[in-house]
Amino acid sequence: MHGTVDTNPIDDQAAQWVAREDRGALAPDEVAERDRWLAADRRHFGAYARAHAVYARTGRARALGSADRVPHTRVQGPRPRLQWAMGLAATLCLLALGVHEHSDAGDYHVTHKGEILRVPLADGSAVTLDSGAAVRVHYTDARREITLLRGEALFDVAKNRARPFVVTARDTAVTAVGTSFSVSLNEQRTHGVEVLVREGIVDVATASGAVAPTRLLANHRALANRSHGIRIETVGHDDLDQQLAWREGMLSFNGDTLSVAAAQFLRYSDVRIMIDDPLVGSRRIVGLYSANDPLGFARSVALSLGLEVDQQGNDVWLRTPHNAFHSAPRSLQ
CATH class of the missing domain: 3.55.50.30 (Phage tail protein beta-alpha-beta fold)
Structure with missing residues (x-):
């Protein structure tokens, strides 16, 4: 049985606006209400643009909402054109459709320079890829396996204790049940693998299992490399938001x-x-x-x-x- 992900209410509200727009033109009072919501908080604009990108990527509005999540699938043929104006979302040129490839080894999701992409996964989890990131998604009945091939990604994990969610980056493995955390291979900033926990708890260990897992709580960071092993640091709430500002x-x-x-x-x-x-x-x-x-x-x-x-x-x-x-x-x- 699949769990449900603890979703961001701002992202959910943005998804609802996009779904409403796709059903037909908004009435003048709805347009005014939407614009007031967008102007109320800078994060609303970023979430709204991300929701547009997700809709265009999947071709289905139900991929946006937490109540009706579907697997991220490859769309054949021309993508459906939305009936609402794209000008607002287009101003965030960082948000793009990315690339999705499928093979027997799993699904590959890639963003190129300047692209940011949020991908809903089959179990209700979601992964947000930063510019120039690449991941491989491979699910089995026993495990949900993600390999971060390059760049940085944020993982919002649906709870399912019987089916661990494991992200591997080089020789570091991060295991979660239901949480929100990011993993980065950004050498310029981290000089190794960085794990940043926004919500919940994760275990950080070497992929080989040679080192016992280190428990990492919310508002903590793990820096892992071969020279010093796994080092844990506390991260303030404001600092954490700044670290994840790339989502916006x-x-x-x-x-x-x-x-x-x-x-x-x-x-x-x-x-x-x-x-x-x-x-x-x-x-x-x-x-x-x-x-x-x-x-x-x-x-x-x-x-x-x-x-x-x-x-x-x-x-x-x-x-x-x-x-x-x-x-x-x-x-x-």
């Missing part, structure tokens, strides 16, 4: 160096932030920025750090004023 198409920095931030933006855009001065690259920043606007980010940090911006095609250079007209190009990658 945002990037959050809290004391990160400018070089690290520039590399993060490159995961979402072909516009490259270039730095040729190590002292500039080591400057630390704090803030929340739109992931698909590296130029806006560059201009903002230039203003706050006393730097100058020089855009040359897809390259955006950040330099101190006395170096602004002297170029010794060196890519961040």
Whole structure:
């Protein structure tokens, strides 16, 4: 018997709006009500755009709601066109349809640069893939197995004690029954595998079983790599939300160096932030920025750090004023 997932009420409300829109044009008072809901909280807009992406991906509104979840299936032929305007959701260009492939080894879900995708799974769970992420989903009667092949993903797990939900990333295995957690292979930030628990409890261990599982509670992070094993850290609620800001198409920095931030933006855009001065690259920043606007980010940090911006095609250079007209190009990658 399948369990049910503890869903995010904001995502559920967004799904209901998309389903209502698909049934027919909204009345003027409904449009006003929807727009008030969108304006009430920045998270509402992100959830609404994600819901549009999920509907377009599956071709069925019932894939959006918690009450009527269906397996994520490959749609044959042209996808149905929605009757409502897509302008609002299209402004979040980070949200896209991704790629789905099926083989005997499982279902593969992939996002390319600039894409974020929420995929409902057959058991009522869901996985949200960050830009440039890839997962393999393989379910058996005894286990629900996910392999994170690259990037970062958030897992909202339906409760089923008889059928563990196991995410493997390199030589790290994360086992959950019903919870919400993310797993990241983002080397630039984590230098290994990072597990971040938003709700519930997970066990973190080596995939081989050579090390006894480490219990990880909500608002905790595990950092696993071969040099130091599994290290546990406490994460504040606000910090946790910032870590998962990518779900809303945002990037959050809290004391990160400018070089690290520039590399993060490159995961979402072909516009490259270039730095040729190590002292500039080591400057630390704090803030929340739109992931698909590296130029806006560059201009903002230039203003706050006393730097100058020089855009040359897809390259955006950040330099101190006395170096602004002297170029010794060196890519961040």
